[in-house]
Amino acid sequence: MSIDRATIERDVTAIICEQLDVKTEDVSAGKSFNDDLGADSLAIVELVLALEEKFDLKIPDDEVDTIKTVGDAINYIAEKKKH
Amino acid sequence: MSTRRVVITGMGVLSPLGIGVHDNWRRVCAGESGIGAITRFDASAYPTRIAGEVRDFDATRWIAKKEQRQMDLFIQYAVAAAAMAVEDAGLQAAPPADPERYGVFVGAGLGGITTLEATMLSLQEKGPRHGISPYFVPAIIVNLAAGQISIRHGCKGPNLSHVSACSTGAHSIGEAFRTIAHDDADVMIAGGTESTVTPLGIGGFCSSRALSGRNDAPTKASRPFSASRDGFVLSEGCGILVLEELGHARARGARILGEIVGYGLTGDAYHITMPPPTGEGAQRCMRMALRDGKLQPEQIGYINAHGTSTGADAIETQAIRAVFGAHADRLAVSSTKSMHGHLLGAAGGLEAAISILALRDGILPPTINLDDPDPACDLDYVPHVARHVQVEYAMSNSFGFGGTNACLVFRKAEN
Numbered sequence: 001m002s003i004d005r006a007t008i009e010r011d012v013t014a015i016i017c018e019q020l021d022v023k024t025e026d027v028s029a030g031k032s033f034n035d036d037l038g039a040d041s042l043a044i045v046e047l048v049l050a051l052e053e054k055f056d057l058k059i060p061d062d063e064v065d066t067i068k069t070v071g072d073a074i075n076y077i078a079e080k081k082k083h
Numbered sequence: 084m085s086t087r088r089v090v091i092t093g094m095g096v097l098s099p100l101g102i103g104v105h106d107n108w109r110r111v112c113a114g115e116s117g118i119g120a121i122t123r124f125d126a127s128a129y130p131t132r133i134a135g136e137v138r139d140f141d142a143t144r145w146i147a148k149k150e151q152r153q154m155d156l157f158i159q160y161a162v163a164a165a166a167m168a169v170e171d172a173g174l175q176a177a178p179p180a181d182p183e184r185y186g187v188f189v190g191a192g193l194g195g196i197t198t199l200e201a202t203m204l205s206l207q208e209k210g211p212r213h214g215i216s217p218y219f220v221p222a223i224i225v226n227l228a229a230g231q232i233s234i235r236h237g238c239k240g241p242n243l244s245h246v247s248a249c250s251t252g253a254h255s256i257g258e259a260f261r262t263i264a265h266d267d268a269d270v271m272i273a274g275g276t277e278s279t280v281t282p283l284g285i286g287g288f289c290s291s292r293a294l295s296g297r298n299d300a301p302t303k304a305s306r307p308f309s310a311s312r313d314g315f316v317l318s319e320g321c322g323i324l325v326l327e328e329l330g331h332a333r334a335r336g337a338r339i340l341g342e343i344v345g346y347g348l349t350g351d352a353y354h355i356t357m358p359p360p361t362g363e364g365a366q367r368c369m370r371m372a373l374r375d376g377k378l379q380p381e382q383i384g385y386i387n388a389h390g391t392s393t394g395a396d397a398i399e400t401q402a403i404r405a406v407f408g409a410h411a412d413r414l415a416v417s418s419t420k421s422m423h424g425h426l427l428g429a430a431g432g433l434e435a436a437i438s439i440l441a442l443r444d445g446i447l448p449p450t451i452n453l454d455d456p457d458p459a460c461d462l463d464y465v466p467h468v469a470r471h472v473q474v475e476y477a478m479s480n481s482f483g484f485g486g487t488n489a490c491l492v493f494r495k496a497e498n
Contacts, residue, residue, distance in 0.1 A: 042221075043217075046216060046218065
């Protein structure tokens with residue numbers, strides 16, 4: 001099932017705010033989970049699992065390593081949900 | 084080796100009697116019970132439906148929301164109590180200038196059983212990928228209490244979590260005392276923490292027939308030394324002290340709450356849960372603590388007993404008689420578990436704090452609910468109401484499953 005990009009952006013942002021305890025206005029495409037949003041490796045794992053549950057997909061561990069920023073996460077999910 | 088004296092300069096506690104030293108001590112002196120019906124889970128199917136729960140704990144006072152997910156409740160309690168103790172000691176500036184001289188010994192009897200139970204259920208529901216948090220392991224393992232505290236307060240010295248069931252808190256404090264005396268640290272944050280009011284925690288002790296079943300009268304259920312006692316009341320909480328080398332404390336002008344002068348530790352080598360009938364392991368433990376403090380039995384004025392409200396109360400009584408002889412009839416003994424219940428691994432920490440306050444204020448806390456003393460329990464247990472008496476030395480006993488005993492001796496602070 002395809003989801004429009006605005007919905008993905010909104011839902012990803014909401015999950016990031018919830019998981020990383022940050023404010024919506026601090027979340028933008030260029031922000032790095034590690035450097036800007038204070039997520040350590042375990043927090044990123046937790047975030048990925050929450051995204052998997054929300055969007056009903058599985059993100060393999062080697063692909064997790066390519067998701068460094070908010071924009072990476074949105075692009076990854078948008079790509080997966082296109083089909 | 085020159086003797087390095089060790090004093091207590093800060094304390095932080097949480098128990099069913101409240102959050103913080105002030106509320107706990109006020110209610111202990113007033114002879115109030117903190118025991119009530121279990122609210123954490125539906126206990127209707129369990130033979131015991133009462134416990135001593137910590138109420139109104141707002142973790143966000145000490146721990147950011149996202150960090151709370153990384154800690155089982157027993158760790159959250161420890162972080163909160165340690166923060167209170169450090170602030171109480173006037174050490175809030177972190178990190179310290181000499182971080183390698185600051186250590187943390189905080190243990191627990193059982194560890195993160197709340198998270199363990201919840202995770203087993205979510206594992207069954209969601210499977211291994213989504214059912215287990217990446218924080219599961221650091222949230223449940225015992226030594227993360229000491230680890231989290233060290234991270235928060237910048238303590239780079241000795242870091243350990245002793246695990247000795249109901250003696251954990253006392254062992255932690257005793258070992259911290261030795262660590263400072265041995266010149267491996269100047270300041271130690273030490274004590275015990277526990278949170279096991281859960282289906283497995285309550286159910287496990289129910290299965291071993293250890294808990295009181297006095298569900299219709301929770302505040303009367305913990306009744307150490309009484310003939311009608313029918314088991315202990317499981318409680319939760321945390322008791323943490325800041326121990327400090329005397330010269331270090333004086334140099335920074337710290338307020339000194341009391342001194343720790345003796346520590347004993349023994350093993351029963353007898354049974355997994357029962358003490359030997361004579362309490363000989365407890366006797367040797369008390370004697371070792373007296374010897375460690377270079378004290379005669381007659382110098383002890385007050386004993387905060389292990390006194391759990393089980394059959395073992397009579398054995399502890401017998402052990403005290405054996406150690407103290409005729410002086411046993413002159414010293415005061417009380418079990419404050421009559422009020423706060425049995426905090427398991429945290430008991431020794433909380434009871435150490437209470438013993439120090441008893442010395443500081445000259446108030447011996449009572450044993451409440453002692454309406455019908457057991458003839459086999461024939462000491463002066465300070466029944467019902469606190470007593471105003473100046474005492475120089477107090478002893479605190481802790482005995483744990485596995486036959487592991489710890490005894491601490493405190494001295495009133497010099498003025």
